Amino acid sequence: MSTTYDAAVDDVSVEAPPPRRWRPLTVTAAAMAVALALVVAFGAGWFAHARNHPGEGSVEAGFARDMSSHHAQAVEMAMLALDKSQQPDLRLLAGEIAQAQQAQIGMMQTWLRSWGLQPTGHEPPMSWMTDGASLMQNGLMPGMASAADMTALRNATGGEFDRLFLRLMQQHHLGGIHMVDGVLAETSEPDVVWLAQSMAKNQRSELEFIQQIITKIGA
Amino acid sequence: MSISTPAGDSSRQTAPPAAKKATAGAGRPPAARGGTRGSGGSGGRPVNKGGKPGGGGRPRKPVTPVKVSQGRSWGPIALFTAVGVIAAAIIGYGVYAVTVGPQTWQEKAEGISGISDFRKTDPTLVDTRSHKSGSIQYAQLPPVAGDHNVSWQNCMGDVYDAQIANENAVHSLEHGAVWVTYRPDLPKDQVDTLASKIQGQEYTMMSPFPGLDKAISLQAWGYQLKVDNAGDSRIDEFIRALRVNASQEPGVGCSGGVTATGTTPRELQQQGQ
Numbered sequence: 001m002s003t004t005y006d007a008a009v010d011d012v013s014v015e016a017p018p019p020r021r022w023r024p025l026t027v028t029a030a031a032m033a034v035a036l037a038l039v040v041a042f043g044a045g046w047f048a049h050a051r052n053h054p055g056e057g058s059v060e061a062g063f064a065r066d067m068s069s070h071h072a073q074a075v076e077m078a079m080l081a082l083d084k085s086q087q088p089d090l091r092l093l094a095g096e097i098a099q100a101q102q103a104q105i106g107m108m109q110t111w112l113r114s115w116g117l118q119p120t121g122h123e124p125p126m127s128w129m130t131d132g133a134s135l136m137q138n139g140l141m142p143g144m145a146s147a148a149d150m151t152a153l154r155n156a157t158g159g160e161f162d163r164l165f166l167r168l169m170q171q172h173h174l175g176g177i178h179m180v181d182g183v184l185a186e187t188s189e190p191d192v193v194w195l196a197q198s199m200a201k202n203q204r205s206e207l208e209f210i211q212q213i214i215t216k217i218g219a
Numbered sequence: 220m221s222i223s224t225p226a227g228d229s230s231r232q233t234a235p236p237a238a239k240k241a242t243a244g245a246g247r248p249p250a251a252r253g254g255t256r257g258s259g260g261s262g263g264r265p266v267n268k269g270g271k272p273g274g275g276g277r278p279r280k281p282v283t284p285v286k287v288s289q290g291r292s293w294g295p296i297a298l299f300t301a302v303g304v305i306a307a308a309i310i311g312y313g314v315y316a317v318t319v320g321p322q323t324w325q326e327k328a329e330g331i332s333g334i335s336d337f338r339k340t341d342p343t344l345v346d347t348r349s350h351k352s353g354s355i356q357y358a359q360l361p362p363v364a365g366d367h368n369v370s371w372q373n374c375m376g377d378v379y380d381a382q383i384a385n386e387n388a389v390h391s392l393e394h395g396a397v398w399v400t401y402r403p404d405l406p407k408d409q410v411d412t413l414a415s416k417i418q419g420q421e422y423t424m425m426s427p428f429p430g431l432d433k434a435i436s437l438q439a440w441g442y443q444l445k446v447d448n449a450g451d452s453r454i455d456e457f458i459r460a461l462r463v464n465a466s467q468e469p470g471v472g473c474s475g476g477v478t479a480t481g482t483t484p485r486e487l488q489q490q491g492q
Contacts, residue, residue, distance in 0.1 A: 026291070030300045037304040041311030072421040076375055076474030106470060109463070118324060119463040122455075125419075140419055147378070147418065154478060 053115040053189075060192050062128020063183040064108040065121050067199075070141055070179065071101040071108075074172050077145065080153060081165050087217065090162055093209055097169070100202060107195060129182040143175015162217060170210050173203040327460035328442060331453050337363050338441040345441040348393055348467060352486055355386050361400050361428050361436055362389050363443045368484040373476035374398070376419045379426040386484035387477050391424060392440040395466025396473055397458050400428035401435045401449075409434075409449035416454065421473050422462045426480070439465035 054060035074097055081094035112119055125141050126132030135142050145153070145168045156164050180200045187193060328334060337359070338345045344358070350369040357365055362385050371390035372383050388398055399413055405427075413435070417425040428436065433445035437454060439461035446453055477485040 023291075026296055030296070030303060033300055034303040034307040037307040038311040038314075041308040042315045045312045045315030069419070069421055072375065072472060072474065075472065079475050102472070118327075118459055119422075120459040122459070139415065144419060150375075151478075 054117075054192075055115075056117060056121070057123070057128075059128045059183060059186045060189050061112065061115065061117050062121065062123065062126075063179070063187070063192065063196075064111050065119065066125050066128070066141060067176070067179060067183075068105045068108050068119070069125070070144065070172075070176055071105050073144055073150075074098075074101050074169070074176070075105070076150070077153065077165060077168060077172070081161075084157065084161050085165065086158070087162050087213065089209075089213055089216075090165070093206065093213065094165075097206065104195065104199065107191075111191065126179075129179065130186070132182065135178070141175065142178045143172040145172065159217065163214075166210050166214050170207065170214075173207050173210070177203050324460050324464040327456070331444060331456050331460065333444060333446070333453065334457070335363075335443045336441065337443070351386075352484070353386075354484065355389075357385055357389070359443065360430070361385065361398070361438050361443075363438050364392065364441050365389055367393065368486065370485050370487055371473070371476040372424060373478045374424040374473035375421045376417050377424045377478065378414045378417055379424065379480050381426070381480035382428060382482050383424075383426045383480050384477075384482050384484040388424075388426075388438075391473065391476065392438060392465070393467045394422070394471045394473055395440070395463045395469070396422050396424055397462045397465075398438040399423065399425040399435065399454075400431065400438065401425070402431045402433075403427045403429055405434050405449070412449035413454075416458065420462075423458065424473075440467055441465065 078094040078098035078101070082091055082098065085091050085094065109119060124133070124136075126136055129135070138146060140146060149164075149168055153161065153164055153168060177200055180196045180203075183192060184196050184200075187196075322330075329336065345364045347365045349366045351366045352368065355366055355368075367389035368384070368386035369390075370387055371394055372387040374391040374394065374396035392398060399417060401410060401413060405413075413425055417423045431445070434447050435449060435451075435454070436443060436445045437457045439457070442457075442461055442465060444453060444457050479485060
């Protein structure tokens with residue numbers, strides 16, 4: 001350490017210096033340095049964690065959570081159709097929807113895990129999307145079937161089931177594409193862009209398929 | 220170098236510095252040894268500059284009072300500041316880590332006051348998950364884990380207005396559902412509040428459950444939390460921490476289950492109404 005003492009000459013006794021005090025400026029500077037370090041370290045932790053992927057309140061996390069729920073209902077409806085419909089093309093469509101959307105749920109849940117986020121967020125559904133709250137209807141995301149719709153679908157049989165299924169799935173896909181457009185407008189996260197674009201493409205072609213079946217069975 | 224002698228006033232006035240190092244000079248007399256506390260410092264200069272080499276003659280006068288530089292001793296200041304900064308950095312990161320930092324869902328669950336963690340207290344129960352038909356006795360009511368019916372209760376955010384079978388419900392917990400139960404005398408506005416948290420949210424379901432010791436009880440596989448009213452913020456915390464995460468079979472869904480109510484377990488062929 002560089003505690004420096006001036007040369008003192010033999011036999012020379014000098015008055016003792018006045019008692020030293022930590023001067024306010026020094027104390028302030030040190031305190032500021034400490035406070036700065038506190039803030040910087042906190043920020044560094046946050047930054048290091050958030051830098052490489054979307055965070056808790058991000059559009060991408062909101063989309064992954066909400067679209068997982070949205071997809072889960074489509075899978076539920078499609079599995080009912082596989083179980084109940086007598087229409088071969090409708091069953092084909094239902095199998096495709098169930099497989100694709102269940103796989104996509106897995107992808108979205110994996111994003112959340114790898115981003116260090118929970119499957120359940122703090123915000124209400126659709127909060128991530130611009131004007132998303134206004135798209136909610138009776139607490140449901142765009143295109144989602146209500147509990148009453150689902151009960152009706154479970155109870156329906158034959159042609160009645162097919163027509164109800166096609167109508168509900170049509171709404172479901174239209175709502176889903178709306179959400180996909182919402183995330184594509186706001187994200188540049190490569191995996192999210194890639195999956196969202198493929199969802200839009202698939203669901204648009206499935207909408208055509210739905211329309212063909214509706215025309216055929218005269219729903 | 221020790222920081223235990225940070226050049227306090229007294230030491231500076233009484234202890235001649237440079238005792239040790241000074242002797243490394245040109246064979247100066249050890250006279251200055253009187254200042255044995257001289258952890259003085261490398262910057263210290265020998266005090267008895269004019270002394271004769273090769274002392275040992277008559278004892279020299281003590282050299283005690285030394286004029287000390289009026290300049291600040293930056294060394295200790297810098298050292299303390301550096302230590303402070305490092306400590307602050309550690310604390311800052313620590314605060315980050317425990318507040319907003321990535322926490323596992325288990326840590327989040329443990330942080331909920333009043334939660335019962337059967338994964339710790341009863342690991343055997345939590346590892347018991349065979350399919351059994353018929354009625355099953357559970358140690359906890361509502362049950363939190365254990366053997367269960369082959370059919371699960373539909374847990375796609377279903378709000379059941381009547382009791383459901385424990386045996387089917389436990390299977391839903393295994394799939395990662397949070398099951399919200401409430402005493403049938405819970406006021407309707409509180410039931411509605413609960414339902415708004417459940418409706419449409421897959422991996423959740425809700426049903427009345429007579430005989431609860433508190434108004435509301437939440438279950439996930441291996442976890443339980445009992446609260447007095449639907450406004451309790453721990454309800455949301457419980458759902459956020461454990462919904463999906465508590466699953467014993469990740470990826471398995473909640474649809475395709477029993478949608479009927481009633482306490483008699485529904486077997487495979489009775490899933491519908």
